C-alpha cells in the first residue's frame with residue numbers, strides 16, 4: 001500500500017482568521033433571513049472549497065459555488081470578486097427554471113452588494129513545505145438538502161492527484177484568509193475535534209445518508225492512519241442512526257470494514273479509474289495500486305457491505321477485463337470522464353495517450369465497460385447512485 005505518511009510535516013497552530021467567519025458575513029442576509037421570504041430556505045453554507053451556499057424550495061435545491069474571479073473561465077455570473085456557478089443538485093434535471101433563475105439573480109445581487117466589505121488579506125509567501133495543521137472546527141455535518149449530508153474529516157488531500165479539480169477552489173479558500181499557496185497534495189488540515197462537534201450535531205439533525213467525502217479530501221488518505229478522524233466520526237454516527245456512504249482511493253478503508261458493517265445501512269465505494277496500474281502510476285502516483293483497491297473491495301464485500309465503484313476519471317484500460325473484475329464485487333458503478341483536462345494535458349502527451357483525451361475514447365470505452373456490467377446485473381443507469389447502494 002502506498003502510504004502518504006505525515007511524519008516530517010510542519011505542524012502549525014490554526015490561524016486566527018477563519019474562512020468560515022468570512023463566508024458567514026458574506027451570506028449573512030441569506031442565512032439569517034431568506035432570499036425570497038415566501039419560498040426559499042438556506043440548507044447550508046460552506047467555505048472549504050471556495051464559498052458555497054445551498055438553497056432549497058420543495059424539491060428544487062440550488063448550489064451556489066463562488067470561485068476566484070477569472071473572466072477567462074465560464075461562470076453563471078460574475079461579481080467584482082467572484083465567478084459564481086449555480087446548479088441544481090440531487091436532481092436529474094440540470095436546467096434552471098425561470099423561478100430558479102430569478103432566485104439566483106437575487107442571490108448574486110446580495111453577494112455583489114456585500115463583497116466589498118470582505119477583508120482583502122495579503123497572502124503569505126508561497127510555501128513548498130508539506131504542512132499538516134490540527135484545526136478546531138465548529139461544524140462538521142453539512143446538510144445537502146433532501147435529508148442527506150456530507151462530512152469532510154480533513155481539508156486537503158495528501159494523495160494529491162494532479163487532475164483533482166477541487167485544488168483551485170481549496171486554494172482560493174486559503175487565499176481569502178491569507179494562507180500561502182501550496183502545491184495540491186502537500187497540505188492537510190485535520191479536524192481534530194470533529195467527533196466531539198458531530199456528537200452535538202447528531203442530536204439536532206434527523207438521521208440520513210452521510211457522504212464521506214464528496215470531493216476536497218479522501219477520508220482514508222495517509223493522515224487517517226494516525227488521526228482516525230473518519231473512524232471517530234463513524235463511531236458517532238453509528239448509534240445515532242445515520243447511514244455513511246464512503247468514497248475513497250485508499251485501501252486503508254478495509255480497516256474499518258467491521259465498523260461499517262455494523263450500520264443498518266452503509267455503502268463503500270472505491271475509485272478505480274483503470275485496470276492498468278501503469279495508468280494509475282501516471283495519473284495518480286500518490287494513490288494505492290489498483291490490486292490493493294480490489295483487495296479492499298473484496299474485504300468490504302466479505303464483511304457484508306454494499307459496495308460500488310467509481311470509474312473517474314476514466315483512463316486508458318481494458319474495459320472487458322475491468323468489468324469482469326468489478327462485476328462480482330459491486331452493486332453499482334458510476335463512470336465519469338476526465339474534467340478540466342488542461343490540468344493534466346501534458347501527462348497524456350508525455351505518455352503518448354493523446355487519443356484518450358477525446359470524446360470518442362470516452363464514449364467507446366464507457367460503452368464497452370458498461371455493457372458487460374449491465375448484463376451482469378450491476379446498477380449502471382441511475383443518476384442517484386447513493387440511493388441505489390443504500391437501498
Ligand code: SF4
Nearest residue numbers: 157159160161164217
Ligand atoms: S484522492 Fe480524491 S480528493 Fe484526493 S487528490 Fe485525488 S481526486 Fe482529489
